[in-house]
Amino acid sequence: xxxxxxxxKRLQNKPILLMTHLVLGYPSLEVNREVxxxxxxxxxxxxxxxxxxxEPMADGPVILRANQDALNRGIRVADCIQFAADIVQEFPQVxxxxxxxxxIIFRYGEEDFIKGAAEIGIKGFIVxxxxxxxxxxxxxxxxxxxxxxxxxxxxxxxxxxxxxxxxMGSGFIYCVARKGVTGKKTAMDDSLxxxxxxxxxATSLPLAxxxxxxxREDVAMLEGKADMAVIGTATIRLVDNQGxxxxxxxxxxxxxx
Amino acid sequence: MNQANSKRxxxxxWGGAFIPEVLHQTFTELNEAYLRVRxxxxxxxxxxxxxxxxxxxxxxxxxxxxxxxxxxGARIYxxxxxxxxxxxxxxxxxxxxxxxxxxxxxxxxxxxTGAGQHGVATATMAARFGFACxxxxxxxxxxxxxxxxxxxxxLGATVVPVTDGSRTLKDAxxxxxRDWVASMDSTHYVLGTVCGxxxxxxxxxxxxxxxxxxxxxxxxxxHGNMPAAVYACVGGGSNALGIFQGFMAERAVxxxxxxxGGKGIDTDHHASRMTGTRAAAGVAQGYKTMFLQDDDGQMLxxxxxxxxxxxxxxxxxxxxxxxxxRVRFEAATDREVIEALELTMRxxxxxxxxxxxxxxxxxxxxxxxxxxxxxxxxxxxxxxDKDIFTIAHAFDDPSWKxxxxxxxxxxxxxSGE
Ligand SMILES: Cc1ncc(COP(=O)(O)O)c(C=O)c1O
Numbered sequence: 001x002x003x004x005x006x007x008x009k010r011l012q013n014k015p016i017l018l019m020t021h022l023v024l025g026y027p028s029l030e031v032n033r034e035v036x037x038x039x040x041x042x043x044x045x046x047x048x049x050x051x052x053x054x055e056p057m058a059d060g061p062v063i064l065r066a067n068q069d070a071l072n073r074g075i076r077v078a079d080c081i082q083f084a085a086d087i088v089q090e091f092p093q094v095x096x097x098x099x100x101x102x103x104i105i106f107r108y109g110e111e112d113f114i115k116g117a118a119e120i121g122i123k124g125f126i127v128x129x130x131x132x133x134x135x136x137x138x139x140x141x142x143x144x145x146x147x148x149x150x151x152x153x154x155x156x157x158x159x160x161x162x163x164x165x166x167x168m169g170s171g172f173i174y175c176v177a178r179k180g181v182t183g184k185k186t187a188m189d190d191s192l193x194x195x196x197x198x199x200x201x202a203t204s205l206p207l208a209x210x211x212x213x214x215x216r217e218d219v220a221m222l223e224g225k226a227d228m229a230v231i232g233t234a235t236i237r238l239v240d241n242q243g244x245x246x247x248x249x250x251x252x253x254x255x256x257x
Numbered sequence: 258m259n260q261a262n263s264k265r266x267x268x269x270x271w272g273g274a275f276i277p278e279v280l281h282q283t284f285t286e287l288n289e290a291y292l293r294v295r296x297x298x299x300x301x302x303x304x305x306x307x308x309x310x311x312x313x314x315x316x317x318x319x320x321x322x323x324x325x326x327x328x329x330g331a332r333i334y335x336x337x338x339x340x341x342x343x344x345x346x347x348x349x350x351x352x353x354x355x356x357x358x359x360x361x362x363x364x365x366x367x368x369x370t371g372a373g374q375h376g377v378a379t380a381t382m383a384a385r386f387g388f389a390c391x392x393x394x395x396x397x398x399x400x401x402x403x404x405x406x407x408x409x410x411x412l413g414a415t416v417v418p419v420t421d422g423s424r425t426l427k428d429a430x431x432x433x434x435r436d437w438v439a440s441m442d443s444t445h446y447v448l449g450t451v452c453g454x455x456x457x458x459x460x461x462x463x464x465x466x467x468x469x470x471x472x473x474x475x476x477x478x479x480h481g482n483m484p485a486a487v488y489a490c491v492g493g494g495s496n497a498l499g500i501f502q503g504f505m506a507e508r509a510v511x512x513x514x515x516x517x518g519g520k521g522i523d524t525d526h527h528a529s530r531m532t533g534t535r536a537a538a539g540v541a542q543g544y545k546t547m548f549l550q551d552d553d554g555q556m557l558x559x560x561x562x563x564x565x566x567x568x569x570x571x572x573x574x575x576x577x578x579x580x581x582x583r584v585r586f587e588a589a590t591d592r593e594v595i596e597a598l599e600l601t602m603r604x605x606x607x608x609x610x611x612x613x614x615x616x617x618x619x620x621x622x623x624x625x626x627x628x629x630x631x632x633x634x635x636x637x638x639x640x641x642d643k644d645i646f647t648i649a650h651a652f653d654d655p656s657w658k659x660x661x662x663x664x665x666x667x668x669x670x671x672s673g674e
Contacts, residue, residue, distance in 0.1 A: 054422065054555040055541045057431050058277045058438070064421055077553045102275060103540045107554030129275045129543070152278035156441070161281060176279055179439045 003095060003123045003148045003171035007206045007227065010045055016219060017228035018255060019046035019208055020235055021099065023066040025075030026052070029083050031244050035235070038248035040091040043255055045228065046208075048126060049087075051080045051100035058128040062233045077108055081116060088121035097150065097171075099126040105138070114141045124148030124171045132168040139168055150174050153199045153207075155191075162202035172206040172228060175199050177213075196225045219254050229254070266455025269580055270538070271546045271573030274454035283441040284454065290361045291456045295463065300360075304353055308467065311385070312342040312352065316468075318475035318634070323604040324621075331485060331627035333620065334634045335607065336472050336500060345610065345639030346468060346496040347378040351447060353464030355382040358445045365389040365444040369433045371398055371426035371492065372565035372612065373405025374639055375449030380414035382447075390414040393432040395425040398564050405643060423558045426492075426568045430542050450493025451572035454543035458574050462498045469503020472634060485631040486511040486623065489638065490615035491531075491586070492565045494572030496638035501584065511585060513623075514575060515615040517561030518588030526560035530571040531579045531586035541569070546576045562591035562647065563611035565639075589618035595651050597621055598641065610639035611647060 001009070010017055020039050022032055039047060052067040052075055059067065088096050098117055105113045105127065117125070124147050130138060132151065142149040148171025153162050155178060166173060177192055199207055209222055210230030219229045231254065238246050266272045276284055294300040308314040317340065321333040338346040351368075358366060366388045370376030376392040383390035392409050396418045399406055409416050422428035430453070437446045451458045451465070476484050487504055489497035491514040504510040519527030530536040530547045539548040541556060549557045549569045561567040578584040589597075597617040602608055609617060613636070620635045627633070641648060649657040 055427065055431055057434050057542070060435070061421075068421065071555060101541075103548075103550070103554040106540050107537070107550070107552070128277050129540070131274070131276060131278060131281065134273050134275050154279040154281075156279055156282045158282065165278070179279060179441070 002146070004205060006095060007045065007172060011206070011227055015223040016226065017045040017206075018043070018219070018251065019048060019210075019228050019230045020044050020251070021048040021050060021230070021232040022235065023050045023052060023063060023070055024080040024083060025070030025073060026066040026236070027069065027239070028073070029079065031239065032083070033087065034244040035239060035247050036087055036091060036094075038244060039251055040094050042248045042251035043257070044094060044251060046095040046097060048097050048099040048232075049080070049084055051077060051098060051104050053101040053104055055103075056101060060233065062236055066236055077104060081120070084117075084122060085120035095123045096121070097124045097126055097148075098122055102127050102130040110137055111141055114138070114145050114147060118145035118147050122147065124150050126150045126174060128152070132165060142170075148172075152176060153202070155179055155195050159198065159202060162199065166203035166205060169205065172208045173199065173203055174230070175207050175209045175226065177209050193225065216253055216256060220256065266459070268458070268574045269577035271544070271576040272455060272458060273540075273545050273573075275540050275543050275545070276454050277438060279438050280441065283437070286361070288456050290357060291460050294357055294360060300356065304356055304464070305467070307352055307356065308349065312348050313340050314467065315471040315475070316340045318472060318479060319607070320479065321605050321607075324601065327600070327604055328621065328624040330625040330629065331623075332480065332629065332632040333624055334476060334479070334484070334632055336468060336634055336636045338468060338496060338636060338638050339609065339613070339640035343374070343378045343381050344643060345374040345378065346465065346499060347375040347449060347639070348381070349467055349499065350449065350461050350464045350495060351375070351378040351382045354445070354447045354460075355386050355388075358388065358447075359386060361445065363388075363443055363445045365391070365440065366447050367391045367393065367433050367436050367440070367444055368447040368449055369426060369429035370394050370405075370449065371429070371567060372563065372610070372643070373398065373402035373409070374565060374610075374643065376409050376414070376416070377405050377412070379447050379449070380409040380412035383414060384412050391436065392416045393419055393429040393436070395419050395423070395429050397424040398426070398429070401647060402564055402643070403646065425559070425564070427542065427556060427570070434543070450495040451498050451574055452493040452542065452544060452546070452570055458544070458572055461495050462502065462572075462574060465495050465499025466502040468496065468499035468636065469501060471503075472500055473503035476632060476634060480632040482632065483507050483510050484634045485509075485627060486513055486633045487636070488513045488515060488616040488620040488633065489636040490515050490563075490566060490612050491571065491575060492517075492563075492568050492612060493570070494575040496636055498572060498574055500634070500636040501578075505583070512578070512583060513619055514579075514584050514586050515619045516586060516588045517559075517563060517566035517615060518590040518593070519560040519562070521590055522588050525557075527588065528559035528561045528567050528569070529588040530569075531576070532588045544570070544573055546570050546573045562594055562651065563615065565610070565612040566615065587619045589615040593618045598648070607637070608641035609637050610641045611644050613638040614641070
């Protein structure tokens with residue numbers, strides 16, 4: 001089943017889906033594994049596995065430092081792919097995506113990377129510094145290997161732009177709830193509601209909404225307006241402060257369980 | 258022909274605009290504003306007039322008679338970008354973008370800076386045009402370029418030390434982008450060199466082309482002929498492209514770009530992308546070029562005695578000119594740079610910036626082999642007095658040290674420590 005169809009099927013039984021995120025190798029692959037177990041067992045639908053990059057231009061301070069820390073501890077791209085291969089096997093109930101910056105893919109070899117990821121069961125890619133104009137080969141390889149290149153809608157996107165971009169992507173649309181980098185709080189206000197309305201009318205793909213979502217209220221507010229809530233920085237902070245065991249209860253609470 | 262060639266913002270295989278989606282609209286507007294002024298001759302005239310009135314343009318082309326005698330080869334001419342207001346070629350780009358910002362109606366500018374020259378120039382432009390100004394600067398550069406930080410703050414800018422990554426220029430660029438993705442409605446990012454996403458390489462090269470336009474006229478007037486070669490240091494590549502553009506079409510003029518050889522290009526401590534073996538094709542900071550990176554695509558730490566050359570990437574335009582062989586690339590080591598600087602001060606009474614001194618190194622290697630009827634031009638991108646702390650340290654100057662110790666003691670006493 002392709003990613004869109006899988007998400008739509010899940011949406012028949014749930015008011016909203018959840019996508020979580022972690023930085024591979026931060027603080028270690030062992031902790032990553034435990035965090036993923038807690039996420040999977042508490043009903044997370046998708047997980048973004050971020051392959052660290054030395055120049056994470058679109059990330060705020062928390063994820064930026066996690067990238068650096070993981071690299072300082074010696075994580076390599078090959079380790080990340082091997083780890084992902086194991087994890088996908090272990091948690092078949094979750095859709096796993098790679099999130100990374102384009103240089104990681106480019107340097108690995110675009111076709112090798114996308115083909116290899118598809119073979120281990122990765123469902124798609126989130127590459128924030130690769131606009132579709134620069135991603136011709138990435139988009140055609142994604143088609144060839146049936147992985148989803150996730151596209152972005154942002155508060156600065158014009159309607160024309162959204163209609164253009166959504167045609168190039170598949171899986172779902174990653175909707176940026178506000179301007180700025182990851183990690184800052186988003187006000188759940190009228191302007192967000194207006195953005196979500198215009199996002200909805202621009203595509204039939206599921207809408208995932210991210211940037212600064214950290215509480216049950218945030219998630220509840222998105223129910224009925226979006227299809228998937230994206231939790232990024234909040235779980236990294238949680239693991240930093242309370243350890244991986246806190247992740248399960250946090251996820252359960254977000255989903256109102 | 259490579260397919261990429263036909264795309265906008267590409268120079269051979271290099272360039273492009275690898276920007277997050279949230280900046281798409283900002284870049285659309287920037288491209289429109291840039292193309293509008295590019296096609297408007299009154300804009301260029303306004304720019305030239307401003308630079309004449311505010312920044313001493315045209316800067317002189319100085320015949321270095323003593324250096325010429327010293328080497329006994331080609332006649333050595335020095336293009337004096339150090340005589341720009343704020344002491345470096347950076348002013349050209351900044352004033353040009355300042356005029357553009359005025360036309361776009363934005364009220365705030367942000368910039369990255371390495372050496373601090375671009376930061377000082379941007380803070381100066383912001384003061385003159387009445388813009389709010391924030392400068393991002395790697396913590397390591399803040400430490401080595403304290404006088405420039407002092408001036409930026411006095412000019413009214415907020416200087417934000419960047420404590421992430423290698424704490425140098427590339428990290429300051431990342432941080433400036435992080436500001437911009439939140440502030441683009443009111444803010445223009447004044448990128449300081451011919452790098453980054455399209456249209457920056459092309460636009461900054463255009464503003465800097467004023468150097469080459471002047472130098473071409475000046476060498477014809479003074480020497481009567483085209484020079485045999487033109488030398489420039491290459492950090493991002495803006496001063497180099499600025500002067501090279503005046504001679505690009507003259508196939509007989511050799512164009513020589515000099516990168517930071519640091520402690521030697523066979524060590525891990527340099528910033529040479531086109532010479533040496535540590536660079537590879539990559540995409541970062543919004544564009545595709547040769548980056549100093551490892552096999553995984555992680556950027557490497559770079560080193561140069563000159564903060565302004567201490568950078569992982571190089572202009573996509575220069576990467577292409579290197580591929581085609583139009584520009585020859587060389588590297589100068591920290592040690593060679595200090596020697597060339599010392600010689601230039603002693604023989605000509607001219608103090609080049611540490612960055613610019615890289616160009617002098619290669620010119621001094623080539624000049625003795627050349628014919629006395631030939632001329633060469635060295636682009637002196639900036640003046641060296643900003644580097645007084647680094648240069649005094651490199652010379653291990655005893656009286657300077659005594660002065661610093663004395664001052665420190667005075668400050669300690671007056672602050673009651
Ligand atoms: C005096 C001087 N020269 C050269 C450079 C390097 O920049 P570019 O290669 O863009 O000219 C700098 C950068 O800060 C500088 O201050």
